[in-house]
Amino acid sequence: MNAFDPWPPVPDGHPFGLANLPFGVFSHSSAGAGAGARRIGVAVGEQVLDVAPVLDDAVFAAPTLDRFLARGRATWSETRARITELLTDAHYQGAVSAHLLPRSEVTLHLPFTVADYVDFYCSLDHASNVGRIFRPDAEPLLPNWRHLPVGYHGRAGTVVVSGTPVVRPCGQRRPPGSDGPAYGPSARLDVEAEIAFVVGVGSPLGEPVPIDAFAEHVFGVVLLNDWSARDIQAWEYQPLGPFLGKSFATSISPWVVPLEALAAARVDGPAQDPAPLPYLRRREAWGLDLEIEVALDGEVVSRPPFATMYWTADQMLAHLTVNGASTRPGDLFASGTVSGPEPGQRGSLIELTWNGAEPLTLPDGSTRTFLEDGDRVTISATAPSATGGLLSLGDVTGTIHPAHPA
């Protein structure tokens, strides 16, 4: 400790400032007795607060957020208030600063055990673009789209933390001009920029979660990249939906931003026509004014806005449980690709390149329709902060590694 270090240990307006305080799981090679062990941390500016030694609660002496998530809103709020107090009252500076580690030195891990993973399809612009690409002569939206948030279950076991290499998947796809399938690496590997919601408090079988109970169940938000092999998906998906075209990897950002940190980002969702059925009618503003950036090899290629998403997260959870399906701590549900109305706001390459017809040109002069080996994709986002300025949701990144030889 140095009495001349600033306290709080982060300047006003920092994207990981006191208005943010996201939770994650880290390890550090030199953290004494627990060297290398996974620990719960909170991002504070350029540092990570090692939570277990400063909070007197065994729920934090764990390698995942699972038990903390299950505690519920009162604990989440009290914990946030206590951490804020520890980081602002100079009285605690000595005791707390010993447990701050440089973020550049830690390794971040999957922050919680993913129970069930559901992916929705909530962007009107994305669904319309996909409809126009694949069914150019028909209505872009299918008849159910404006009545319910369409969704499906993905593979929970292949949700990985940001930075995990993404190996180009192999599988069956039908080469252009061919009648039947061939086996080989996907030639149409894509990204989907999404926002995902982390359930803390589950709900019992047979009891739908009412739309106004959203914040009692959901702890916070992560960024998600729903990597998609379009050629595998196109061949396999009839009639039961996406499977191997998605299940090879789904990346999430390491810092779970609490809903409480996003209070200033809350906006009304867009008007809905037709009015949804009563169980889907919004009671509170759970649209979120998040600005997303998608970067390919460091170059921003898209800026999807989240505020215009047709279906909001409270509607997703109400729909997911209307049939009595139970939920569990660690359930993860994602928005589907976030695309806005402008061409520069599309959250997938299939939309940005209009199914490959309009390649992107990168600064080095190369072009892209879909991802090439070595490509690095980073999705980041910011939100208005309660103290002015912007807070960061961090980022989710992944680099494409070549397919394994068969």
Add this chain to the structure above:
Amino acid sequence: MNAFDPWPPVPDGHPFGLANLPFGVFSHSSAGAGAGARRIGVAVGEQVLDVAPVLDDAVFAAPTLDRFLARGRATWSETRARITELLTDAHYQGAVSAHLLPRSEVTLHLPFTVADYVDFYCSLDHASNVGRIFRPDAEPLLPNWRHLPVGYHGRAGTVVVSGTPVVRPCGQRRPPGSDGPAYGPSARLDVEAEIAFVVGVGSPLGEPVPIDAFAEHVFGVVLLNDWSARDIQAWEYQPLGPFLGKSFATSISPWVVPLEALAAARVDGPAQDPAPLPYLRRREAWGLDLEIEVALDGEVVSRPPFATMYWTADQMLAHLTVNGASTRPGDLFASGTVSGPEPGQRGSLIELTWNGAEPLTLPDGSTRTFLEDGDRVTISATAPSATGGLLSLGDVTGTIHPAHPA
């Protein structure tokens, strides 16, 4: 102990005889210090062997099979051999018989933590029937069906053990003659009789499981009822597949029958035309000659044969992982509805009643198209036993409870 009790404690030819020895999890109100606690058991005739006290291995002192499953084939085989020895050598009768409890007195629980749940669509007769019902003027099978086992992810968190009440789900469905959806209880609640496979040893991300490694990864088999709300499913499933029409409950039988017990049931799968791609080419006989019965309120309404399933379980696992998807202990993958070529061999009501056009008549004179409140569905199965006769896979049962008022 009574020295005049027979030993082994089960007669030759019993469906839960020494050739079977399935694993499950039970509790018993009067089991001494552990009263009411969940314990690992093996079914032996009309009794359950409380495994932890008789086997000297901490892996059995657990409320689920999870850790035992992860141990792998060598441990599974050694354990089976040791239990067989304990139950046959009269030397052990005193020590072991103290840990046999009447099966009628125990409560059975979900035997393992379901990691990811995948449901396939492997019956040619089922897929053809569904095609004929919904697309009467087109080819019954879609172009991909003979090239790969079509599958999708289901909801792991709503897999429940046999006997769990099934509450009729509510949700959106489009009433006949209506343009848009209405909210209410499903009016077309169905069953799907399936066989499901339980993964013991997982596989790492990026490494497909070769088709001939099937038995290194899969521990055993359960019966599965993939309850389906056809009206909810029909409205929601385009374009991403089944979701709320399935996720309200999926029931499995409580006893996991080891693959080793099914050695005498193994048969070649049916010939496949066209020949599958190399990664799906069978190396061993992993078809299984299981005879399934579906009973409605005690009356057998169908006898689906499993031996004729077009895609076999080794092919399902090879396909599920060909894109590099990892697997985990407790992964569950199911065959899809088992239907044979004859009308009396169809594994769902939608096929048995040809989408409601040909109602079933029950012995009490009542008719059924889909399930009514109070209906009880029981799916059971037998397999040829290595010692002659038949062994039982037990059963999976569920009773329909009325929808909860909104």
